[in-house]
Amino acid sequence: MVEALMTNVHFQPAPLSDPLGEVLHILHLTGTLYCRAEMTAPWGIVMPQLVDSMMFVIVTSGHGWLVMDGQEPLLVGQGSMVLLPHGQSYRLLSAPDADALPLFDIPVEKISERYEIMRHGGGGEVTRATSGVVQFDSVAARRLVSLLPPVLHVDAWGDDAANWLQSTLGLVAREASTLRPGGETVMTRLADILVIQAIRAWLDTAPEANLGWLAALRDPQLGHALALMHRRPERSWSVAELAGEAGMSRSAFSARFTDLVGQPVMQYLAQWRLHLARAQLLESRDPVGAVARRAGYESEAAFGRAFKQFFGVPPGGLRRSAVA
Incomplete structure (x- = not known):
C-alpha cells in the first residue's frame, strides 16, 4: 500500500x-x-x-x-x-x-x-x-x-x-x-x-498555533529571518546580519528568537542545516562534499564531525545503514 x-x-x-x-x-x-x-x-x-x-x-x-x-x-x-x-x-x-x-x-x-x-x-x-x-x-x-x-x-x-x-x-x-x-x-x-x-x-x-516556532513564523520580523535561513541555508549568516534583515538590534533579535523558538538563533540554524543535509543524504546520491556545501559547510571534515555529533553516525554511515 x-x-x-x-x-x-x-x-x-x-x-x-x-x-x-x-x-x-x-x-x-x-x-x-x-x-x-x-x-x-x-x-x-x-x-x-x-x-x-x-x-x-x-x-x-x-x-x-x-x-x-x-x-x-x-x-x-x-x-x-x-x-x-x-x-x-x-x-x-x-x-x-x-x-x-x-x-x-x-x-x-x-x-x-x-x-x-x-x-x-x-x-x-x-x-x-x-x-x-x-x-x-x-x-x-x-x-x-x-x-x-x-x-x-x-x-x-x-x-x-x-x-x-x-x-x-x-x-x-x-x-x-x-x-x-x-x-x-x-x-x-x-x-x-x-x-x-x-x-x-x-x-x-x-x-496552540500561536506559540513557539509557529508564533515565530507569524512574527513579521522573526518570520522574515526564519524564511531567509530556510531558503538560503548555505549562506554564512551571522546573528548581526539576520538581526539587520529583521530590522532589529542584535540583542533584541537574539532575545526574542530564543524566547519564541526555544533555542538561540545560531543553534537553530546549525540544526536546520544538519536536518536538511540528512534528508539530502538519504534521498540523493550526491557526494557528501556537495551536500556539506549546500548545508553551509566549507569543509567536508567539519561537516562530518558536526553531523556525527548531532546524529550519532557519520554521513557515510547513515547512507550505508539506509541501503542495508
Missing part, C-alpha cells in the same frame, strides 16, 4: 513576507493512494500505523465513527473530513462498538497502483467514504506536522465560512462516485488541496 505512493506535488515558493505560508507550500506531499469505500452496516475497519505519513478520510454519504487510542470516539458525518497527521492506527466503524477487520484482510478491487475500491459490511445502511495516504519530504514540513494534534476534524457542511471545503468535498464526492477519464489525477490534486486547507484551518483557529 505504502509502496504505491508515487506522485510528487511541488508548489511555487510563497512570498518571503509569508514564512508560515511558505512552510505550507513546501509540504511537498508525495503521492496519494486512494481507496473509495462503500460500507454497509454493520462494518468496521482497522487502519494500520503508517510511519511518516498522513492519513485522511472524507465521508461523502452516511456517517462513521473514528476511534483512536487516547481520543474520544468522533462522529464523522456526511461532508466531513478527518486528517490524522501522524499516521497513527485508528478504527473507522459504523458504530462505536462495531467489530472491525484489519484493512489488509478486506478484499479490494485494484483499479491502478494508486486507486482501489472497497466494498465491505453486513448489508445495512450505506456509508461512502474516500480515504487516502500522503507523505511529505521537507524538513519544514516535518517540524510543522510534529506540532499538529493527533486528529484534525473539519465539518464543512455546518460552517458557512468554509465554502472552499464544501465545494471541494462536493467535487471529491462526484469524482468518487464514478470512474471518469482523468478521475485519478483530479482526485490527487483535490486531496492535496484538502490536506493543506485542513492544516490552514487549524492554524487559523487553534490557540
Whole structure:
C-alpha cells in the first residue's frame, strides 16, 4: 500500500513576507493512494500505523465513527473530513462498538497502483467514504506536522465560512462516485488541496498555533529571518546580519528568537542545516562534499564531525545503514 505512493506535488515558493505560508507550500506531499469505500452496516475497519505519513478520510454519504487510542470516539458525518497527521492506527466503524477487520484482510478491487475500491459490511445502511495516504519530504514540513494534534476534524457542511471545503468535498464526492477519464489525477490534486486547507484551518483557529516556532513564523520580523535561513541555508549568516534583515538590534533579535523558538538563533540554524543535509543524504546520491556545501559547510571534515555529533553516525554511515 505504502509502496504505491508515487506522485510528487511541488508548489511555487510563497512570498518571503509569508514564512508560515511558505512552510505550507513546501509540504511537498508525495503521492496519494486512494481507496473509495462503500460500507454497509454493520462494518468496521482497522487502519494500520503508517510511519511518516498522513492519513485522511472524507465521508461523502452516511456517517462513521473514528476511534483512536487516547481520543474520544468522533462522529464523522456526511461532508466531513478527518486528517490524522501522524499516521497513527485508528478504527473507522459504523458504530462505536462495531467489530472491525484489519484493512489488509478486506478484499479490494485494484483499479491502478494508486486507486482501489472497497466494498465491505453486513448489508445495512450505506456509508461512502474516500480515504487516502500522503507523505511529505521537507524538513519544514516535518517540524510543522510534529506540532499538529493527533486528529484534525473539519465539518464543512455546518460552517458557512468554509465554502472552499464544501465545494471541494462536493467535487471529491462526484469524482468518487464514478470512474471518469482523468478521475485519478483530479482526485490527487483535490486531496492535496484538502490536506493543506485542513492544516490552514487549524492554524487559523487553534490557540496552540500561536506559540513557539509557529508564533515565530507569524512574527513579521522573526518570520522574515526564519524564511531567509530556510531558503538560503548555505549562506554564512551571522546573528548581526539576520538581526539587520529583521530590522532589529542584535540583542533584541537574539532575545526574542530564543524566547519564541526555544533555542538561540545560531543553534537553530546549525540544526536546520544538519536536518536538511540528512534528508539530502538519504534521498540523493550526491557526494557528501556537495551536500556539506549546500548545508553551509566549507569543509567536508567539519561537516562530518558536526553531523556525527548531532546524529550519532557519520554521513557515510547513515547512507550505508539506509541501503542495508
